[in-house]
Amino acid sequence: MRYPFLEFNTRIDLGTTTPDTAAARLSRREREVVALVAEGLTNREIANRLFISERTVDGHLEHIREKLGVNTRAQVAAWFVRQGSETEAPTVAVAPAIARQSPRLVAHPRLWTAAALVLALLAAGVGILRLTAPPPPEIKTIAGVVVAGGGPSGDYTGDGGLATNAALSRPSDVVVAPDGAIYIADYGNSCIRRVAGGIITTVVGLGNEPLKNEAFATGPTGVRLESPSTLALDSAGNLFFLDAPGGDLEVWTLAANSTVKLVASLGHSRAAAGLVFKVPIGGLAIAPDGTMYIADSAGNHVWKRSPNGDTSIYAGDGIAGRSGDHGAAKDAQLWGPMGLALDKSGNLYIADTGNNRIRKVDKNEIITTVAGNNNFYGDGGDGGPATDARLAYPFGIAVAKDGTIYIADTGNNRVRKVSTNGTIEAVAGTGQRGFWGDGGSALEAGFLAPEAVTLDAKGDLLIVDTGNHRVREIPGIAT
Secondary structure, eight states: OOGGGGGGGHHOOOOOOOOGGGGGGOOOOHHHHHHHHHHHHOHHHHHHHHOOOOOOOOOOHHHHHHTTTTTSHHHHHHHHHHHTTOOOOOOOOHHHHHHHHHOOOOOOHHHHHHHHHHHHHHTOOOOOOOOSOOOBOOOOEEEEEOTTEEEEEEEOOOSSSGGGGGSSSSOOOOOOOOOOEEEEEEEEGGGGEEEETTEEEEEEEEESSSTTTBBBBBBBTTTEOSSEEEEEEEETTEEEEOGGGGGGEEEEEETTSBBEEEEEEEEEEOTTTTSSOOOEEEEEETTTTSSEEEEETTEEEEEEEEETEEEEEEEEOOOOOOOTTTSSSGGSSSEEEEEEEEEETTTTEEGGGGGGGEEETTTOEEEEEEEEOOSOOOOOOOOSSSSSSBOOOOEEEEOOTTSSSEEEEEGGTEEEEEEETTTEEEEEEEBBSBBOTSSSSSSGGSSSSOOEEEOTTOOEEEEGGGGTTEEEEEETTOO
């Protein structure tokens, strides 16, 4: 069975056109919508202001983004601000029926007095108002660099030196240990690397021995990995990873004596067979009590492994599809599930990649969709309900302590978040494919097929920028 959604590297252009503001021609209504977007209004608020439907607002925004050659609401607002000195902002009219019912407002002398007092306090330096928005979060690279001659597959260099000087090859996952050490699935190099104190080393892989129990993890006599795409940590900080030696989907762990141990074998998997660039073979999440959840991407289901070793299907009936919301998770259909994440209440979130959505399995094992409109890939919906938005092959997912969901929107070259009120917005990436932006706003940075996200204890968001062979960080985004 083929999985065409996994072939987006060769079939789908993940980029967008460069904005040409001089050529942009917006209608009056579209300029009204742009002005309200720049004010920070949501689609619903814009609809109420203009007395039109939310669907109409969404349609206007889609046309606006096409005309301006941009992807996000932030870029639309930025375009409006840049045009402000050249073009008069449109006046948003009030519907006549409402205007007739509204009394004429006349400023009372006391209001003038109050306004004068406010201005006087501001002139005196009293900080009673915040007139400017906080600066957007900045982004930086913490591991990986493109070396000369590395090509589209990256390279392997730098062990024992600074992680920011080391070369990676299509990294696919990252986790952060309680002591601050960072583990990277250096998938293209078939190894796992560790960054501590800014120094990078290889901790599993690159040996000559087949993957087997009690074998050394690395070094000349260490193991050879095949598909080390996915990582997880248990509550004690022990490292676990997925691999598929001989085609069997397995969970392994790195022991304290620098050997590897088999934890679970889930049978044959067809993951990533035949693709030019291998995609992750699945997802892995570990609950505080040691319960494991393992996504078999090729098998279209998620396994549950109890601490006593019992293993059973937790979600997905094995048939690629999108049915089953609001019913039992094990009877639902998934399509190529990738990343997994748990919240503090024990709910499991699944990056249902082929269905372009994020799904949730609650503690009663009922499945629902929390992001993505269930039908087509795309890039839209920021500022509105996440379940009305479009995603493009989301691979990775992380959940903050407060329940905010962060999504590696891989096909859109962006990272998005779903707030606890169900609203979705971009937090990193313009949507254009490429690499730029370090040291500046995360929203203005360029990515290339980011496949994973994770949060550390400080609330820093780590992003695996797979196509750029880097791991990047947005400090303090979830504090």
